[in-house]
Amino acid sequence: MRLKDKVIIVTGSTMGIGKAIAKKVVSEGAKVVIHGLEEDLGKQVVAEIGSENSVLHIEDLSNEGATQRLVDLAISTWGKLDSIVNNAAIVAASDIHSTDKAFLNKLMEVNTYAPLFLIKSALPHLIENHGAVLNIGSINAWSGEHNLLAYSITKGAIMTMTRNLGDSLFRENGVRVNQINPGWVLTEKEVERKKEHGLSDTWYQHLSKMYAPAGRIIWPEEIAAATIYWLSDESGPISGQVVDLEQFPMIGRNIPKDPSTIPHK
Template identity: 40%
Template sequence: MRGLAGKAILVTGSSTGIGYAMAQRLVADGAKVLVHGRDEAEVAAACRHLGASAQGATGDLADPATAQTLIDATVKAFGRIDGLVNNAGIYPRGVLGETTATFFDHIFAINTRAPLLCAEAAIRAFRLQKSGGAIVTVGSINAYCGLSNLTVYSMSKGALMTMTRNLANALGPEHIRVNQLNVGWTFTANEDATQQREGQKPGWQDHVPLKLAPTGRIMQPEEIAAHTAFWLSDESAPVSGQLYEAEQYPLIGRV
């Protein structure tokens, strides 16, 4: 991918799942990646597999201080930071009528507050470098409505759309681009475990209703990673403030 060689990029939540696939793609395209996760062993294993172009850091994004710590770790590891992927997120199920303040606050702390704090810390670093930068935030198609057991999750992702547009509108003159991927149903180990807990049989991901996945399967992390690499790279410049639906079907006009 042209426009990524030598760039230093932080990917939150990248020791496993979609984030790890993103780190793999970015390293393959010549970037240097700061791998983040909460488990030290998982982060270390990811870095071993990714090789010399990756270094790791741990931290709980529910802690507001973690955002600045991760940006600082990226700059310390590579001498600079050129891109941020706000990938980390949680999606616990809920029940309408039973939402607690604790449940709500925890989801918003990780899914909404942390991306903003990471973005602001990255922006400060970009400004010191005076060389611009790129931020890609991972949202969800659930932001447009969502299922009844994902109300708070959907709200947290909806807020990110406003954040993306707001930051892009403010930062364009500084050559800092901010875009968002609203990701559709994608297979990961965590999603597999969730589906099996809810009664699906192993291999369910290859036999989903065509209404939900017109190709007959849900998307793979590597496919989302390819879109992420494009929006981080110079190939997508100067476009900013865009909400890109990484989904198999159009969200508007579907019957």
């Protein structure tokens, strides 16, 4: 097992990518702190992976002291902490006209500030165990869709943070910090979000090759599989790296000769 006896916090793990990551790390021998806002869903995750392998914490990460409480729970339950997966995020549509200060601050608090302060809260334990941090970003960090302005800003910020801390913390303390940027993933929330945008209940079964060359988008389990390398000792001294996980290149991608053939998501 590649993560045998490691203790890992996975934020936003009551559903979607976070849930898939939590299940995957336990299958590789880890113990996990499940976190999210949906207590009923969190209890289902614990039931699936076993209460001997997991403990649940329900709290908004923007609350004062929330990150320290997550760390304290890991320590009180298993006596140590090896890794953090900063996965929790608010995905909310906005453009320059609809983005006000309060809205941007809320997204920054959860998507960017909380990961930073969770790392800070956990740092003594990560130093002790030569631990690893994995930030879950987004390919929107590179520029973002026109209607994901605030969200994209927060993901651009966390990418810079990853590179900065990945250098400084590894040099100073041997703590690795890396990031993966998922592309379009078929999570429960994404299914509902697109239905709210007017698409059919089965929109994900009929996708243009423009957006999904494989004929489908990425499954959460495929993102989860990629996290194990970064959390395990297999990644050795690699730190400060950001890897895009999408089925086409973000830069230099071929554009259709006839732009009118591009469907709207």
